[in-house]
Amino acid sequence: MTRTDETSSTENGIETVATSIRMKRTHTRTGIGRDVMSIVRRGRKGPEGFWLPGQTRHEPADPGTVRQQDQVIQSYVDHLLAAGVPGGLGREALKRWADRHQISLPGGSTPMAEVVKRVKAARQESELS
Incomplete structure (x- = not known):
């Protein structure tokens, strides 16, 4: 620093x-x-x-940094949803599912938690529709 x-x-x-x-x-x-x-x-x-x-x-x-990080996380979510990830998976289950489908995920716990949260929200929203 x-x-x-x-x-x-x-x-x-x-x-x-x-x-x-x-x-x-x-x-x-x-x-x-x-x-x-x-x-x-x-x-x-x-x-x-x-x-x-x-x-x-x-x-x-730079506020662009926050937007960039948000876009990167959303790209992981979009990729998982397009691949048909099932709803309700926690962090470890989602990692295993992604490994089986050869999808890379972020390594850090904070971005991974955000990916899990957004995937769950997207799946819940699609089930309500």
């Missing part, structure tokens, strides 16, 4: 800080998206210089 920029302003003894950082892909990232991504960390510090509880957040510097 590398800090690329930082801005701050102070009002009524509260410092608001925005730090731009670049993160390289590591084992903690999902595997979806670019190898390097930019994040803006925004937070507020109290008069003593400590971060205020609940006042720090991280967001992608």
Whole structure:
């Protein structure tokens, strides 16, 4: 992680800080998206210089990153639905089904959970129609 920029302003003894950082892909990232991504960390510090509880957040510097990740996850879902994946499968059952049908799935647990959630929702919606 590398800090690329930082801005701050102070009002009524509260410092608001925005730090731009670049993160390289590591084992903690999902595997979806670019190898390097930019994040803006925004937070507020109290008069003593400590971060205020609940006042720090991280967001992608480029909203396109979120859209790109969403599109990648949706492409997995679309592929599974087109291949006829049955409804009601949990994560491990879905992985086994995809392996048998030679369909690749995301490696990270967070994107995989989103794939499972969307597949279940799509199957439930199609059953109601």
